[in-house]
Amino acid sequence: MNELPCSMRSPQRIATGYHSTMAPQLLPLLSLVSTLYLVAQGQEQPQPIEEEPITAKNIQLLGGWFSRDPESLEVQTTAKAAVDHFNTQSNARKFFRLINVISAETQVTNMINYRIEVIIGKTKCLKTEHNSDVESCVLGKKRLTCTFEVWFNPRNEKYEITNSSCQKQI
Structure with a gap:
């Protein structure tokens, strides 16, 4: 018997032939579409998108002054270097010692600049x-x-005191 042209074949035979060659490729796509449809049916109303509120943040300005922890090691080391310099420059007969920062x-330029307020005490x-x-x-x-x-010059790790002013505590 002669083979029928493609257009005259039975729909069942065409579907069977199509199914056997294309089904493995379409199965994941059909599965995804049906899952998305079921999920969409479960949602009655669209959920609002939660937005992050805008808040002000303190961001360090490049080249600007910013606060440092007075208890940090680098601040304490710098304060002690400043008091040592103060002792060499003052006319007092007795040494002063760092009590509290x-x-x-600090400000970062080609060096690290510090502005430190301290309490020092005169020793015996x-x-x-x-x-x-x-x-x-x-x-x-x-x-x-x-x-x-x-x-403070980090290249040679040297401190230079550029300005100092002190007042007696009452």
Whole structure:
């Protein structure tokens, strides 16, 4: 018997022939479409999109001054270097010692600039008699509140005190 042209074949035979060659490729697509349809039927109303509120943030400005933790190691080290310099420059007969760092700010340029407010106390150790650690000296009663501006060069790890001002505490 002669083969019928394609257009004259029975629909069942065409579907069977189509199904046997295309079904493995269409099965994942049909599965996805039916899943999406079922999910869409389950949603009666569209859910609102939750938006993140806009909040102000403190962002460090490039080259600007920003606050630092007064208790951080780098601030404490810089404050001690400033007090050491203060001791070499002051006309006082006794050493001063760092008591507390009140506040600190830094600015990064080609160096690290510090602006540090500290409380220092006069010790009982005379500059002429004492060459060891100032930290071991007993504190006297006199206290000063000082602001030091310090440049730190990270290339050679040297400190330079550019400005200092102190006032007696009452």
